[in-house]
Amino acid sequence: MKKQNMFDILLPLDSEQLNYLKKLESTCSNIQCAWLSGYFWKVANQLSNSPDLQIKQDNLEQTITIISASQTGNAKLLSERLYKYFKKHNKHVSLINALDYKFKKIRNEKILILIISTQGEGEPPEEAFSLYKFIMSKKAPKLSDLHYSIFGLGDTSYNFFCQAGKDFDKRLQELGAKSLLDRYDADIEYENDYIKWSKELLVSINNYTTEKNITVPSFKKEDYSVIPQSHYNKANPxxxxxxxxxxxxxxxxxxxxxxxxxxxxxxxxxxxxxxxxxxxxKNDTNLINKILELLSIPISDKITINNNIVTIFDALKNHFELTNNTKNLVKKYANFTKNTFLNNIISNDIYFHNYIIETPLVKMLYDYPCKMSAEQLINLLRPLTxxxxxxxxxxxxxxxxxxxxxxxxxxxxxxxxxxxxxxxxxxxxxxxxxxxxxxxxSNNHFRLPIEKDIPIIMIGSGTGIAPFRAFMQQRDNDGSKGKNWIFFGNPHFTEDFLYQIEWQQYIKKGLLNKMSLAWSQDQKHKVYIQDKIRENGKEVWSWIQDGAQIYVCGNASKMAKDVEKALLDVISKNAGMNLEDADEFLNNLRLNQRYKRDVY
Ligand SMILES: Cc1cc2nc3c(=O)[nH]c(=O)nc-3n(C[C@H](O)[C@H](O)[C@H](O)COP(=O)(O)OP(=O)(O)OC[C@H]3O[C@@H](n4cnc5c(N)ncnc54)[C@H](O)[C@@H]3O)c2cc1C
Ligand SMILES: Cc1cc2nc3c(=O)[nH]c(=O)nc-3n(C[C@H](O)[C@H](O)[C@H](O)COP(=O)(O)O)c2cc1C
The missing domain is CATH 2.40.30.10 (Translation factors)
Structure with a gap:
């Protein structure tokens, strides 16, 4: 076996970086080597005050890395809480968004904590997509030195409950990583699960670090969190x-x-x-009155929420979901009422799934009313989000x-x-x-390019156009020279052309260079934005070659998938690649923040 010398062991570079360095060294004269040493010294000094380097320095000595993979903020909030909790217990910890995580570094991690929600139909949140693809790919490294724990956030009313967390868990095991604690799959009411998990996790980490005799460095400098804190937030609106x-x-x-x-x-x-x-x-007053009437609950009945006594009417107005029916709710109601129809429904997966989609809570109560107390009703419902x-x-x-x-x-x-x-x-x-x-x-993965001359392609249907109005206003205010192209789709030109006058003004001004419109129901055959992308494939490809950034916003389950297929076709056809290579190409665009999606 080749003996590793001391220099290699202490080197703060991975083998890939070391190879680059050796290759570069072999091509340089003495003068060039001396110049490079001065150059890197300057770079190091320039970076020493930047947060980026702080993260890297922390990484060298850190013991625990928390990755937050969130779409609507829950995983982000919990990650921030866990970070503070670990710090309070004197752990050396760093917190990072999945999007900012240099995922090839995963091979250097010792303890990795992932707090991840599931989005779309069992998919990871957008900011974790590249990490997900990398981990699932053949390129993922062996991780036998890694210990990890996953807290999955999801919603039991979806078919693929907490699927993203499950997928990561399975794959990390395959790569040889060891679980510190069984994964938690938490529903919309995740608070109790979170508290339990975080406490158990601290114990597991303490046991593991004592067992392995891993020294936990004491804190020398203020820890750096890459997730900015804001004054108002979900808990404090x-x-x-x-x-x-x-x-x-x-x-x-x-x-x-x-x-x-x-x-x-x-x-x-x-x-x-x-x-x-x-x-x-706030929930609609008529809906609340109807629900209370169907259950024979007087609107002035009192209940206690967070140690405050409120009327059931106020509780339903402000604190509970009434418009989303869920499997849990139907199960609890079927159990309470002993209703034969509902009990039959829940025993058949397919019927049950369709029943939830087609039957709002109030309709279920209308079909099978019963008498219950205010307290019993509250126990059926989920907190409002x-x-x-x-x-x-x-x-x-x-x-x-x-x-x-x-x-x-x-x-x-x-x-x-x-x-x-x-x-x-x-x-x-x-x-x-x-x-x-x-x-x-905040949504850091969906930002305009910093360089103002970069062209952008914005693709959205329906309300998916919303952020692009903000983008165009910003490009206008910045005097950005980069070209702008919008793909927009909706059913009818005359009825559904959202913000039509504003786009026309931008076109007149020369700011909006191109607008491709798909009116799905204005002709016999349906025409969607993905058709417009294919139709303009050659030009889309030429914009991509010119460095364009691509943004997609709107419906996740249908539009975003169809748009992605169209983009793959355009890349494959114009670059002469097969679909697999086109997929790799698009993923590289994603990694380089040139393909960004905000889909829901
Ligand atoms: C990051 C992000 C950005 C978003 N941006 C926008 C935006 O700019 N504009 C916008 O209008 N919405 C946007 N949404 C969606 C928005 O948050 C709500 O989900 C949407 O308004 C429905 O919520 P609701 O409370 O009205 O319906 P709910 O009370 O949640 O739902 C009532 C019933 O309708 C069903 N339902 C919910 N949504 C739909 C749908 N789209 N089609 C058919 N059935 C549905 C539910 O399953 C339920 O059965 C965004 C979502 C995310 C996550
Ligand atoms: C558009 C959308 C799709 C979702 N899809 C799923 C899903 O397939 N499976 C699941 O378990 N939860 C799903 N959820 C629920 C979220 O995972 C859950 O609300 C979670 O708490 C969100 O965490 P986040 O705010 O960190 O993204 C979905 C939520 C939204 C808004």
């Missing part, structure tokens, strides 16, 4: 005021989309194009305002109109001067 609430689809449209402007003056809120707005909504909306304004343009573009979720079931909880509240209940509870959910 700001109260803002509605300035405008206007329907922006035509009278004959099947879609009801609202443009909402919110006043944030004096709140000291900052946001960037790409961020989303979190909204704490805020909804996110892509911000459709740039703060440089609108100053103390936030704009959002809300598509109202409407369903007619057995002749009754059912509205989505938050989209119903935003579109129907909120009037000018009303108060609204909000917070900013």
């Amino acid at each position: 700001a109260t803002a005021i509605i300035l405008m609430n206007q329907k922006i689809t035509g009278r004959n449209s099947n879609k009801d989309v609202h443009h909402i402007e919110i006043d944030i003056s004096n709140l000291n809120i900052n946001y960037k194009p790409g961020d989303a707005l979190g909204v704490w909504y 805020p909804r996110l909306y892509s911000i459709s304004s740039s703060q440089d343009e609108t100053n103390e305002e936030i704009h959002i573009t809300v598509g109202v979720v409407k369903k007619i079931i057995s002749g009754y109109l059912h509205l989505g909880g938050a989209s119903g509240y935003l579109s129907q209940s909120l009037k000018v001067d009303d108060k609204i509870k909000i917070f900013i959910e």
Whole structure:
């Protein structure tokens, strides 16, 4: 066996970097070597104050790395809490977003903690996509020195519950990593699971580090968290005021989309194009009254929430989900009522799945009413969670305002109109001067390029256009020279052309270079944005070659997948690659932050 010399062992470079260095060295004269040494010294000094290097330095000596992989902020909040918890217990820990994690470094990790939600249909959140692809690929290294733990966040009402966490867990095992603690798969009410897991994890880590005699370095400098903290957040929302609430689809449209402007003056809120707005909504009064009536509960009955006594009406107004039916809820209700039909439904997976989709809570109660107490009702329900909306304004343009573009979720079931909880509240209940509870959910993986001359291609259907309005406002304010191309799709040109006048003005100004529109129902055959991408394939490819960044926003289950297929076809056809190579090419674009998606 080749003996490793001391220099190699102490070297802060991995073998790949060392090879590069040796190759470079072999091509350099003495003068060039001397110049390079001075050059790297300068680079090192320039970097020493930058957060980036701080992370790298921490990595060299760190013991625990927490990776946060989140889409709507829950995993991010829990990661921040875990980070603080470990610090309080004197652990040497670093916290990083999955997107910022240099995943090839995973081979150097000793203890890795992953807090990850599941999105789409059993997929990892967008910011963890590249890490996921790398770990699942043949390129993933053996990880026999790694100990890890995973906290999965999900929702039991989805078919692939906590699938992303499960996938990572399985793959890490295959790569030889050892689990410190069994994975937790937590539902929407994750608080108790989180507390239990974090405590058990601390014990496991303590046992492991004592057993292995791993020294935990004491803290020399202020730890650096790559996740910025903000004043207002989900747990501490700001109260803002509605300035405008206007329907922006035509009278004959099947879609009801609202443009909402919110006043944030004096709140000291900052946001960037790409961020989303979190909204704490209130349930509809008629819906609450109907539910209480069907269960024979007086609206003034009292219950206790977080040590406060409130009426059941107030509790349902502000604290519980009433518009989403779930498997758990139906199971609990079937058990409570002993209803034969419901009990039959839950025993058949396919019927059960369809029943949940087709039957809102109030319809189930209408079909099978019963008598229960306020307390019993509360035990059936899930806590209300805020909804996110892509911000459709740039703060440089609108100053103390936030704009959002809300598509109202409407369903007619057995002749009754059912509205989505938050989209119903935003579109129907909120009037000018009303108060609204909000917070900013920052979205660092969906940012405009820093270099202003880089071309961008924006692809979105329906309300997926929202962040691109913010992008264009920003590019306009920045005087960006980079070319801009929008692909937009909706059913009808006359009814559903969201923000039409603004796009026309940008085109006139020369800021918007190209707009490709797909009106799916304006002709016999359906035409979607993916068709427009294929139709313009040669030009799309030419923009990609010119360094364009591609942004996709909107529906995850259908649109984003079809758009990705179209992009793969364009790359494959124009670059003469097979689909597998095209996939690799697109993934490289993703890795280089040139293919960014914000899909829901
Ligand atoms: C990062 C992010 C950005 C988003 N940006 C926007 C945006 O800019 N504009 C926007 O309008 N929405 C956006 N959304 C979606 C938004 O957060 C809500 O999910 C949406 O408004 C529905 O919530 P709701 O409370 O009205 O409906 P819920 O009360 O949650 O749902 C009521 C019923 O409708 C079903 N349902 C929910 N959504 C749909 C749907 N789209 N189609 C059919 N059935 C549905 C539910 O399963 C349920 O049965 C975004 C979501 C994310 C995660
Ligand atoms: C668009 C969307 C799709 C989702 N898909 C799934 C899913 O397939 N499986 C699952 O278990 N949970 C799913 N969830 C639920 C989330 O995982 C859950 O809300 C989680 O707490 C979100 O954590 P995050 O805020 O860190 O992203 C989905 C949520 C959204 C908004």
